[in-house]
Amino acid sequence: MAVTEQRSEKRVALVTGSTSGIGRTIAMRLAEDSFSVVFHSKSSVAAGQTLAAAYPSSSYFQADLADQNQTCGLISDVLARYGRLDVLVNNAGISAAIPHTSLKEASPEIWRSLYDVNVIAPWTLIAEAETALREAASPERPSCILNISSHAGVRPKGASIPYAVSKAALNHMTKLLALNLAPLIRVNAIAPGLVDTPMSRDWTAAQTLWAERSPMGRGAQPEEIAQLASMIVASHYLTGEIIISDGGLHLT
Numbered sequence: 001m002a003v004t005e006q007r008s009e010k011r012v013a014l015v016t017g018s019t020s021g022i023g024r025t026i027a028m029r030l031a032e033d034s035f036s037v038v039f040h041s042k043s044s045v046a047a048g049q050t051l052a053a054a055y056p057s058s059s060y061f062q063a064d065l066a067d068q069n070q071t072c073g074l075i076s077d078v079l080a081r082y083g084r085l086d087v088l089v090n091n092a093g094i095s096a097a098i099p100h101t102s103l104k105e106a107s108p109e110i111w112r113s114l115y116d117v118n119v120i121a122p123w124t125l126i127a128e129a130e131t132a133l134r135e136a137a138s139p140e141r142p143s144c145i146l147n148i149s150s151h152a153g154v155r156p157k158g159a160s161i162p163y164a165v166s167k168a169a170l171n172h173m174t175k176l177l178a179l180n181l182a183p184l185i186r187v188n189a190i191a192p193g194l195v196d197t198p199m200s201r202d203w204t205a206a207q208t209l210w211a212e213r214s215p216m217g218r219g220a221q222p223e224e225i226a227q228l229a230s231m232i233v234a235s236h237y238l239t240g241e242i243i244i245s246d247g248g249l250h251l252t
């Protein structure tokens with residue numbers, strides 16, 4: 001992917017799916033950490049433009065990450081605007097709620113749609129961004145890829161088996177790429193438990209579980225995941241880690 005002549009002085013972070021929920025708070029936090037932030041969504045154009053306008057040198061781009069051409073185009077758009085990319089946060093994701101015992105309900109179409117957005121889109125974005133991420137990096141300050149997976153990719157839990165498997169694939173991709181893109185590009189993942197976002201609003205069983213069983217006695221607020229993301233982005237030696245942030249539920 002060619003990089004433009006006009007190279008931004010400020011470091012640039014792209015956060016996918018950043019007009020709502022976890023992605024929105026991560027993008028806002030990175031803007032406060034002095035990055036030029038690229039907000040992105042599939043469809044919420046007005047919300048994305050409003051967010052970008054609130055932070056100097058930030059932008060908004062629309063792309064459906066289930067579409068391979070639009071996914072590649074997102075990286076081209078970022079490089080055409082800034083001439084560099086330092087941080088890629090693969091946050092956009094979809095879920096499907098299906099009882100784990102209802103195997104036929106988990107159709108091949110559902111498997112494919114979850115894989116398209118949760119696995120193949122992050123892979124495509126990383127492949128398209130690799131050259132730019134290397135060019136922006138130095139040994140003292142490697143570039144950073146951060147994947148937002150799920151505790152369901154670590155434990156045999158989650159909204160459905162296809163969702164959990166897609167997040168387990170993203171976790172394994174994280175480790176394989178950490179090994180192969182080092183030392184100039186670091187790759188880590190956050191595996192959240194329950195987080196209070198539009199995606200989880202009607203997950204009543206999970207809300208009860210976190211209230212009654214997790215050591216912290218509640219799910220997370222998106223800002224608490226954004227704080228962890230900011231720490232990971234700033235931790236220049238950290239790579240290959242899947243950091244579970246589930247209020248300690250995995251200990252029970």
Ligand code: NAD
Pocket residue numbers: 016017018019020021022023041042043063064065066091092093094095117148149150151191192193194195196197198199200
């Ligand atoms: P959310 O629904 O607010 O955010 C999901 C984002 O992904 C949205 O901005 C949406 O536009 C984007 N997206 C979905 N399909 C897309 C597509 N085809 N093209 C482009 N963008 C697309 O939910 P959230 O809870 O903030 O989810 C963010 C990430 O966190 C997801 O990957 C999700 O799997 C993960 N996660 C969430 C929870 C939780 O409890 N909320 C728990 C574990 C993991």
